[in-house]
Amino acid sequence: MKVIYTDSLVIGGGLAGLRIAIASIQRGYDTIVLSLMPAKRSHSAAAQGGMQASLGASIKSEGDDEDVHFEDTVKGSDWGCDQDVARMFVNTAPKAIRQLSAWGVPWSRVRKGNREVIINGKKVKITEKDEAHGLITSRDFGGTKKWRTCFTSDGTGHTMLYAMDNKAIELGIPVHERKEAIALIHENGICYGAVVRDLVTGELIAYVAKATIIATGGYGRLYSVTTNAVISEGIGTAIALETGVASLGNMEAVQFHPTAIVPVGILTTEGCRGDGGLLLDKDNYRFMPDYEPGKKELASRDVVSRRMIEHMKKGKGVSSRYGDHLWLDITLLGKAHINKNLREVKEICEYFLGINPVKDYIPVRPTQHYSMGGIRTNATGESPTLKGLFSAGEAACWDMHGFNRLGGNSVAETVVAGMIVGEYVADYCENNTLNINTKLIESFIKQEKNKISALINRNKGENPFELKKEMQEIMMDKVGIFRNETDLSKAVEDLKVLNQRAKNIALKHKISSSNPELVEAIRVPKMIKLAQCVAYGALLRKESRGAHARDDYTERNDKDWLKRTLTTWKDQDADIPEVKYEDLNIMEMEMPPASRGYGVDNTIHHSDTEKREKQIQEIKDANPDADRFQMQKLLNPIEIPEKFKEKNERIGRGFK
């Protein structure tokens, strides 16, 4: 039995995982990063559009600060987020981006003088200030009041991940590639590491650690058409679920991005619309202003996606052999802009569609994109129920996105969470010793070994590829953008059947070393469980909030549903998870529920909302001299690691 010991075991080599590993090693703790692939290939690299941080350097982001960012984030989440976490996040994001800048990300910079931009379909001249020249610039993104999304052309995630991984290499952090965590080792509510399968040799290795961090990204591949990477299968999330102890939060909150290309579902960044691109229907008519006169194409993603589906249902979609779609028009941005700032998009159009976006419209359709849900953690990133288990990034439900995340807030989250949770992980390593019986390790290894032998030895049974396909179709058809009781209950029933069938997978190719079929066979049952968490959670949530839109319950119901879904899977023989809810306390909210300012507002309000509004007014009246920092402390006193407490400097206003 091979056992590897370390202080902090980071499962996942994306932005979030690497940042935590860096924090660990900088605090003097031993760390190992596990990844399915070389870390630089993690899905973080695919983020094109940008990272939100309120630097306020560009002229169109003047006046931006943590407070505005906070407001946008909470509105975006449809008040489903944890406001403490959102606060920690917005306060730390500028630091994160500045640190990354020093680590090598070549952020696009402000260029002084005049510049032509497209706003609302029209050419507008803006003038950048001389004194801002050379600072990090930003672009417009959906659901934001200011131009806040910082970027490097359209390779933001790529440059961030490269800088991060290079930093990790500088610090000598070992990344064990082609290793897949397939189970967590835990006992009595404490997590001790993971059972890991070497994807080349097939060997099972126990990685034992004080702190185990899951940063394995999203679970987009539960759906048949998604912008996500093929490895975004949610296995990290699933192994936490399979402990029966850790819980998953808000699994039904699944985001659909408005503009993925048809049919393959590859994303064209929100930057297309942020920079002035328009959505057109089959008559080349710009329809968004009819639905959303305020933010138009740049309302939040959930809203735009729904409007597009609505419009297509009216028969305005362009029909193609792959079903209906709409057009994304970026021709008006001009060749120079596209070649420079949207080149990745251009390459994608050329290679996958054979069109030139400088001249042609891009066929797009809303497509699964982001998993707001994930391993539930508290503000320190630790699972409230399984000690020593941490999670960060898209895999986690740290919960700053609630029911809809804003574009650019996700890569920002990975890094900020990496910084903050990284400190708490280091604290945990400092305060705990590793105390584990080798018998326990052995028993976990044995359990996984037996499962694998069973798969290999079974002569006849289900085909894992087929099961996966069926699951993906169910999710796509019945747990999509618009949801209803009938479809959802059908989905839950179908997934129950699949869950049973998944216990009877047999392999055609019976070797235990590198064998893609075996990999699939190990993953598919886990994925079906996750899918069930999403479907079942969606069925139970009888309201519409953010990305979760029910045809049969169209209103946002703060009265009954201002709460977080918590899912656990205690009984391994069960076909559905146990679901509990955790209330969001309005009386502690810095920003009590209100209208988002886009989308339909038919909220059923909670009685606390008014109370809290009044209370806030009173606090404001009682402290007329309080500046915004003091006010925030009064309204929303948050804990944040010492390192990140300082104020952020901005051009033209210093530390104010």
Add this chain to the structure above:
Amino acid sequence: MNKQARTLKFHIMRYNPQIKTDIPKIKTYEVKEAPGMTIFIALNEIRETQDSSLQFDFICRAGICGSCAMIINGQPDLACRTLTSKFPDGEIKLLPLPGFELIGDLSVDTGKFMRAMSERVESWIHDKSKSDVDFNKMEERMDPDAADEIYELERCVECGCCVSACATKRMRDDFLGAVGFMRIARYALDPRDKRSNQEFYEIVGDDDGVFGCMTLLGCEDYCPKDLPHQTQIAYLRKKMAMVK
């Protein structure tokens, strides 16, 4: 649309070094072509319906992550963004990238190689004057053009095409290879990296480095991200040749 769907023939190298008795061989698979089919789609179809043991690597399937480089009819390229319609005779021969450790079939270990490369060229910002930044303060300014230029070189996805396309690298194991030159060029361009030419010389100033490059330009011609290999290697060579 009413064109008869073609039957594509995939000739794929099969070899699993994990199985001691296995020997490399070419196997042929037939796939009905679909509109817009990429090699990514075709290979998955083969794995799902014909041969579940077929190994290959795809991650982003959008030409972004660099994991799917292989030799497609003799040319190194990203398989995920290669449309099958590109091949008029419907014959597609796939080999794993040469120059890397083979994991199995079409899958090679580029990760180990790239990590070693990064360590060798010290692929990070060097600035002895600062141990860490004060991230509360405004970031250091950078000329907007400089930022754009760095990004041009930062677009490398470590796919390894340039390594496989370089006969020099294939002949001489210790040769750094174009991806390393691009990385050096990227940091040499970056005003934040305070390394001097002498320091860069220590890394690439020999026949395993830039003076070993025989200007075969396979790197330039096969880089799927169109990095300016030729100009950058020339620039680096000039700089290194002039080091006192």
Add this chain to the structure above:
Amino acid sequence: MENLIINDNIKKSRLPARLDLVQSGTGLVLGLFMWAHMFLISSILLGKGAFNFVAKTMELSFLSETGEGYPFAVFFAVLVIFTLFIIHAALGVRKFPISWKQHRIFRSQMSMMKHQDTNLWYVQVITGFIMFFLGSVHLYLMLTNPGQIDPNLSADRIISHNMWPLYLGLLFSVELHGTIGLYRLCMKWGWFAGKDPRESRKKLKVIKNKLTIFFLALGLLALLVFSIMGIMHKKHVGEPYEKKEVLEKSMHIKTSPMKKEIQNKTKSDQHNTSQNISNDKKI
């Protein structure tokens, strides 16, 4: 700022940098020299007189009062070129595939990719290898017989002394190697990159191809003319070119005793050296 590495004594040798420069430098000089060389040789296309004039000029005949020239000049020129040639070759050989295995890898890479610039390099290696032998023989001959550049004697060498296969091989080798080499030099050091280096590369490649064709054609033509002359001159092997008619004509106009002297002197000189050659041959 203090430089750590320079203070440490792990400083890397600057030799590879120098050698690379020398390789390119010698290549450049040789490459350009070959252009000049081919023009000079092809003066034969304008007639024996022209070639003779060139040959004499090369011997710096215009410097001497007698107009007799100094074969030494050619000797030194050849020595310089020979030295460059040897240095260049020695540096070039370092790049050759050193083992059968490396060679096989290179070949398999070529047949796999069918990539032009890679193939061109192989052409350089092969032609370099050929020139290593053929070029040395030619240069050795020129070095040891500096005064024997003469339309007739050259033609004799080519036909009667059976040098034409060598020259043919050398011609193809050097023209391919040289122009490819010059193109590679531009790529290697980024010369003539212009605003759009990729466009420039395409253009340079076209120019390279045109130059190869041009010089090959020129050389072949010259070789052909030499051969015809050599065949016609077979009966008089070893007899140098005399500017008979020209001289006679000028004598008609104005018989100068000085000119006569020159005439006689060059005659005897050439006679002597041609004997040398036949002696050489005997040995």
